[in-house]
Amino acid sequence: MNIHIKNGRVIDPKNQLDGLRDVYIVNRRIAAVGLAPQGFVADQVIDATGLCVMPGLIDIAARLREPGFEYKATLESEMNAAAAGGVTSLACPPDTDPALDEPGLVEMLKHRARNLNLARVFPIGALTYGLQGIELTEMIELTEAGCKAFSQADAPLTDTRVLLRAMQYAATMGYSVWLRPQDSFLAKNGVAHDGIVATRCGLAGIPVSAETIALATMLTLAKDTSVALHICRISSAAGVELIRAAKSQGIKVSCDVAMNHLHLSEMDIGFFDANCHLIPPLRSLRDRDALRAGLRDGTIDAICSDHTPVDEDAKLSPFSDAEAGATGLELLLPLTLKWAAQAGVPLLEALARITLQPAQLLGIAMGHLSIGAHADVCIFDVDASWRVQASALKSQGKNTPFNGYEMQGQVRYTLLAGEVVYQAQ
């Protein structure tokens, strides 16, 4: 199947390309950008006049809820959400039930995802069995099964000796370790940033020190073990500063931020909006500004959706009792564009945070439109404005703090391996 995407503004961060080009797809791969390859005859022509053509998005944190939580969401519903969001590759954290700690589970997940053929799924394996923080998983076998990194998801790893061993072992094999920094004692029972809103609303707080103490521990051990450490969902100004300092010391550390935390703060909780009950908690406006600055200057490498579909009943509770998380796959592109517009960041630079850079973190060959690359493409209208309507989302989780928000930028087509898997109505 030969596809000709014509007259689009091609934005490809890896190749530093931002200009009007035609894209030619032959045999599921990019055959040419610019002039047609010799003898090219299109089976399908996509008119991208007035639209942008970019590599398919790569989301490094999207919970698909399988296995174990099918009542919250299914692979099918969430992969459809991914396609609608222009996301062609996604990494899923291991906090399923059971946790992704056995090669069989990983193979099953990859197999089911492949059959649906809506997006590429890259599982993140459990670092310890059952995410219990006690015994290491068989990382080599899990890697052979398809795991791209190892993580505790949101489960604590309080035993620093286990953490050290896990990092040493992963470093031996050249695997990266993905951790969300949170001291479990300081965060105990907490549901919101320990600041003025928690004080006003009487919500149990999670102090910034819960993040910085855990970060200091992780960075110290990362330095000692030379492991490739990836910090997930940084949330505070002080946390960004620690990462910045570690990077300048040459410690091998990378970092991501959830799109929610780029745009929202504790203030959005208002009168107990359970959709703003997130992990990590939304922090102060000052913290949010520091996250934006850190993303801009490269301290933070990638933006993720932190997609967490929650069933409706689990959100219909008072703030503390409501399950944490927000759906996100369909909002990753517009919220990245929103940040770029507000921060004055050129599209080429901004889109690298959801294509090239997450691909590098995962060590996968996607995220660009080079000749010969997999033809994973997102075609979007950068000027289209639309209003988020939670009930209209493809994801089974309708839980979003952005319900009713005006968004700019809308996906028109998503191509996975040279096949249109989503087309806007």
Add this chain to the structure above:
Amino acid sequence: MNNPQLNRDGGLQHLLTTEGLPARIVREILDTAATFLDENSSKDIKKVPLLQGKSVFNVFFENSTRTRTTFEIAAKKLSADVVNLNIGSSSTSKGETLLDTVDNLCAMHADMFVVRHASSGAAHFIAQHVAPEIHVINAGDGRHAHPTQALLDMYTIRHYKKDFHNLRVAIVGDILHSRVARSQIHALTTLGVPEVRVIAPKTLLPTMVENLGVRVFHDMAEGLKDVDVILMLRLQNERMQGAALPSAQEYFKNYGLTEEKLAYAKADAIVMHPGPMNRGVEIDSRVADGAQSVILSQVTFGIAVRMAVMATLVGGSKR
């Protein structure tokens, strides 16, 4: 961010918190309460037919005898039909969600819910999900708010001190975990009290509490100096387990209100406590039963204030 407890005309639809509650509504409630109390014939409350034919459901997800009883008396004095539901924590363990419970109660044709729940924000949540004609009164949600307690405290202060504009008020004790303290702070600042103080060790103070408009003290001698009103808070025993305090004895020594410490306040200062008191922990019996204590008046005023809240809700929704 609109205020979910006011209706479109600015009248009171629910009473969820004293935060953002307009001063005119607070004064209206206090004035209405005064009409229920015949202050000459020593605190006798008349029965009136204001809520005749209405049903008030006391829905308590957290145990409380005292608060529930005062609400029950208040509703009955207004001639309402009262239904008491002690749901406790058992219902949630049976799998019924809070929303299911609320829907069921709505179907029983209540006019008013008086709710207490262990989670902050529960009253807001219920108010968002009840049928539009039902009024919700927050009788305490987690650490967040206990507005009727704060209003009866305001009534008591006004009764003894007449004017709010020249007062120094100190709140003493476990501010961090106290819904009463939060509601008191908002009510006092709304009514124009120029100086509200909180006195507690750092372990019992929430982060950035000064942003609520209070002065922070850690020492009783300094904090109580020249105050007109002392609002004591109850200290829960579990604070000793959470490493917030070493012992009840040490707490009493430093922060318990004794006659000696009371002497730092103005000679005519009044002492208040929301009850139930821990004698010998946060307050000495000689103070609790002493001449400056108005703790029992609070209980009587509490009935009149709760009547006034119910009457205002029913009247306010018609505006």
